[in-house]
Amino acid sequence: MKIDPIHILKDHDLKHTKQRVRVLEEIAMDSVAISQPELEKKLGKEIDRVTLYRILNAYEEKGILHKIMDMNGTANYAICSPSCSVDHHHDEHVHFNCTNCLKIYCLDVMIPKIKMPAGFTASTVNTTAYGICEKCSVLQSGN
Amino acid sequence: MKIDPIHILKDHDLKHTKQRVRVLEEIAMDSVAISQPELEKKLGKEIDRVTLYRILNAYEEKGILHKIMDMNGTANYAICSPSCSVDHHHDEHVHFNCTNCLKIYCLDVMIPKIKMPAGFTASTVNTTAYGICEKCSVLQSGN
DNA sequence: AATATAAATGCAATTAGGTTGCAAATGTAG
DNA sequence: CTACATTTGCAACCTAATTGCATTTATATT
Structure with a gap:
């Protein structure tokens, strides 16, 4: 999947600034989701903390990123599939949170349909x- | 479901203190999960913040409560089913997080089995x- | 290319959730 | 009823996240 930050920004009516481009580049670099603290560590010298928060929120609202909370309540971000929009996030795939390395993977597995009890209407x-990911599993088995 | 705090504490090798009993009582009161901030608001005069955190952590470890993170990364707690233990939490039911009142319900719906990709081992x-719950749905429709 | 203007950024300060260390209080086994 | 381990409360601290405001920057228009 090729990422073109400038195009993405234009498509979502966001001004093209170097901070916004950097954030997109950084998140697109890895196939796994990246946490706010990690992003801050990587971009802290170039981008102000507050700006980072604001950019991430804007991206989430516009449907560019989706936000996944890990077991500690830390925000993690991954690039949305192209079909995501302001109105609806289509990140209806299963996430895998490694309890060892703490990385969050977007799996290519759809979430099964769940039937809701009467009165409850689910939109997402x-x-x-939670468990051990591919990489950590290999490392632990002493390969 | 009748809750007997004193019995629960004994069964899990926890000393019987009035703070611990109060926390259990408060959580058992409502059928929906209660958040850490709510608990703190309700019990803040009787129990120190730090003590509350420690009690909640102890209960989670012992399998008395299970912790559910909401979309904002806030911890929510609900009483576990009797089969939960230190080793394994059996809260394998679907949670419902109302985006209006923010309440978290434990639904009587099991989580479907998910097949993991090769290399990934899930333990939980x-x-x-996320959506609109029973109560909020009734209120919004102007009943 | 110059400029007006709306939006984005950086900074300082603040709020809130959560943790740690330690002395005092409390529960319980003998 | 005593001794001891555990729990509690307090103060201090850390990190995540938010707000207000002055400054800077992107871009549409001339």
Whole structure:
């Protein structure tokens, strides 16, 4: 998946600034989701903390990123699929949160349909599996 | 479901203190999960903030409560089913997080089995549906 | 290219959630 | 009823996140 920050910004009516481009580049670099603290560590010299928060919020609202909370309540961000929009996030895939390295993966597994009890109307469903990821599993088995 | 705090504490090798009993009582009062901030508001005069955190952590570890993170990364707590233990939490039901009143419900709906990609081993799976709950739905329709 | 203007940024200060260390208070086994 | 381990409360601290405001920057228009 090729990422073109400038195009993405234009498509979502966001001004093209170097901070915004940097954030998108950084998040697009890795296939796994990246946490706010990690982003801050990487971009802290170039971008102010507050600006980073504001950019991430803007991206989430516009449907550019989706936000995944890990078990500690830390925000993690990943690039949305192209079909996401302001109105609806289509990140209806399962997330995998490694309890060892803490990385969050977007799996290519759809969330099964869930039937809601009478009276409850779900607009989004979120599924996160916790366990040991591919990489950590290899490392632990002493390979 | 009848809750007997004193019994629960004994069963889990926790000393019987009035703070611990109060926390259990408060959480058992409502059928929906209660957030840390709410608990603090209700019990803040009787119990120190730090003590509350420690009690909640102890309860989670012992399998008395399970912790559910909402979309803002706030911790919410609900009483576990009797089969929960230190080793394994059996809260494998779907949670419903109302985006209006922010309450979290434990639904009587099991989480479907999810097949993991090769290399990924899941020990727990968490599913949360976001939308409008029973009560808020009634209120909004002007009943 | 110059400029007006609306939006984005950086900074300082603040709020809130959560943790740590330690002395005093409390529960419980003998 | 005593001794001891545990729990509690307090003060201090850390990190995540937010707000208000002055300054800077992007861009549409001339």
